[in-house]
Amino acid sequence: MVLAELGGKLRSSLHRLQGGRGDDAITTETLDAVLRDIGEALAESDVRAELVTDLKDNIRRKVGDAVSENTASSNANLARQVQRAVVDELTSMLTPSGEGSAKPYVMRRGRPNVILFVGLQGAGKTTSIAKFAHHYLRRGWKTAMVCADTFRAGAFDQLKQNATKLRVPFYGSYTEADPVSIAEEGVDRFVQDGYEVIIVDTSGRHRQEEGLFEEMQEISAAVNPSNTIFVMDATQGQAVYDQARAFHSAVNVGSVIVTKLDGHARGGGAISAVAATGSPIVFLGSGERFEDLEAFNAQSFVSKLLGFGDMRGFMEEIKSLNSGKDREEMMKNMAKGQFTLRDLYKQFQSVSKMGPLDRVMGMMPGMPEHLIPKGGDDERSKQLRKFLVIMDSMSDKELDGKIDLQKKNDPATEKRIRRIAAGSGCHPMEVRALLQQHKQMESMVSKMGKSGMMGGGNAKQR
Numbered sequence: 001m002v003l004a005e006l007g008g009k010l011r012s013s014l015h016r017l018q019g020g021r022g023d024d025a026i027t028t029e030t031l032d033a034v035l036r037d038i039g040e041a042l043a044e045s046d047v048r049a050e051l052v053t054d055l056k057d058n059i060r061r062k063v064g065d066a067v068s069e070n071t072a073s074s075n076a077n078l079a080r081q082v083q084r085a086v087v088d089e090l091t092s093m094l095t096p097s098g099e100g101s102a103k104p105y106v107m108r109r110g111r112p113n114v115i116l117f118v119g120l121q122g123a124g125k126t127t128s129i130a131k132f133a134h135h136y137l138r139r140g141w142k143t144a145m146v147c148a149d150t151f152r153a154g155a156f157d158q159l160k161q162n163a164t165k166l167r168v169p170f171y172g173s174y175t176e177a178d179p180v181s182i183a184e185e186g187v188d189r190f191v192q193d194g195y196e197v198i199i200v201d202t203s204g205r206h207r208q209e210e211g212l213f214e215e216m217q218e219i220s221a222a223v224n225p226s227n228t229i230f231v232m233d234a235t236q237g238q239a240v241y242d243q244a245r246a247f248h249s250a251v252n253v254g255s256v257i258v259t260k261l262d263g264h265a266r267g268g269g270a271i272s273a274v275a276a277t278g279s280p281i282v283f284l285g286s287g288e289r290f291e292d293l294e295a296f297n298a299q300s301f302v303s304k305l306l307g308f309g310d311m312r313g314f315m316e317e318i319k320s321l322n323s324g325k326d327r328e329e330m331m332k333n334m335a336k337g338q339f340t341l342r343d344l345y346k347q348f349q350s351v352s353k354m355g356p357l358d359r360v361m362g363m364m365p366g367m368p369e370h371l372i373p374k375g376g377d378d379e380r381s382k383q384l385r386k387f388l389v390i391m392d393s394m395s396d397k398e399l400d401g402k403i404d405l406q407k408k409n410d411p412a413t414e415k416r417i418r419r420i421a422a423g424s425g426c427h428p429m430e431v432r433a434l435l436q437q438h439k440q441m442e443s444m445v446s447k448m449g450k451s452g453m454m455g456g457g458n459a460k461q462r
């Protein structure tokens with residue numbers, strides 16, 4: 001998962017609220033310790049000190065009084081309240097503030113959406129373009145690419161290579177030196193041909209310089225993009241703030257893709273810094289594969305970071321890729337906090353179509369990182385298939401939760417588990433592992449259903 005280290009630290013700070021012994025009341029000292037841990041974790045992730053201070057002050061303002069008046073009997077309630085405040089404040093830290101952008105990120109079906117990509121060299125612009133194209137292709141959008149980077153030798157070849165792998169048409173030139181006319185001609189052609197996503201790659205430079213900004217402005221004036229996406233590299237942490245502001249004022253950057261969030265400790269700093277400039281982050285890049293692009297939504301991101309799973313993201317993903325009655329039914333149940341083995345079966349079925357499995361499984365509520373099968377996607381799909389086969393051997397009543405398979409020391413339940421194992425050619429331990437996993441997810445869905453954490457937000461179609 002993106003930012004695994006930060007997530008782990010935030011999760012363990014919230015664990016303090018559970019308390020070692022149930023009869024210990026949550027006190028002001030507990031809250032101080034939680035806030036100290038959260039502050040340290042964010043600082044290590046290179047989040048700007050002022051943002052961290054604001055976050056801690058806001059949380060204290062929201063729950064400080066309740067904590068100082070607390071008695072052990074209201075611990076559970078208070079723990080939820082503090083947790084909620086932490087989630088809300090982290091979410092608001094990652095939500096764009098300030099002036100915002102002139103053109104919000106909206107994609108319209110059946111119309112040409114011209115998307116101009118800008119960024120410094122090495123930020124991951126070309127890679128992100130391929131991922132972006134892949135994202136829309138998988139959702140059935142008619143997509144094409146234009147290479148208006150005439151500055152870097154090899155830029156056209158790199159784009160061409162990706163376009164060929166993705167089987168999307170591309171436009172560019174080895175001889176024409178004027179990026180503005182290439183952009184204009186390429187976009188015109190694809191608009192005429194009815195393309196819905198027309199991606200324009202522009203030159204990156206080693207650093208911000210006048211020439212680059214002028215060129216971006218000219219291209220932007222020539223193709224009149226529906227959106228300009230600024231690609232930036234998370235490894236720079238909070239330093240991206242100045243860069244994002246400079247690009248924002250030069251070309252009216254509408255949205256941002258933050259790349260290289262995989263395995264980089266400074267990602268939290270980069271994301272919060274972008275949010276502070278007022279530009280919305282639309283996607284995160286988390287690897288070098290075409291699939292390693294995640295739509296960004298602050299609420300889902302925080303929920304996932306804190307180990308609550310990304311129920312909303314998961315549902316959005318299911319919604320964008322599947323349709324049908326089953327899905328509606330499952331989503332309704334989950335919103336009510338219900339989650340049967342049959343729901344798990346349907347989730348696994350959808351997941352196996354969604355790929356890449358590590359990313360999608362990481363979104364599933366209650367799916368702890370260590371339960372996501374290791375190894376490549378092959379290994380994971382094998383595991384998923386096995387789970388599906390086990391559930392195929394269950395009766396309707398078992399799948400629908402009308403018979404409890406979790407009863408301990410119950411000979412009838414043991415017999416059922418042995419029957420399911422025999423029917424699916426597995427060891428009873430594997431059946432129990434699946435039941436255990438279902439139990440964890442069920443309790444997470446139930447908690448989230450009650451807390452209302454699954455709904456809300458302002459998700460747009462991406």
Ligand code: GDP
Nearest residue numbers: 121122123124125126127259260285286287288
């Ligand atoms: P450009 O100069 O901005 O077009 O940058 P490229 O797209 O050529 O990317 C520069 C390097 O960063 C390449 O080696 C990419 O494979 C790598 N890269 C891009 N995005 C990501 C990402 O999200 N994660 C990782 N780990 N590497 C990335």
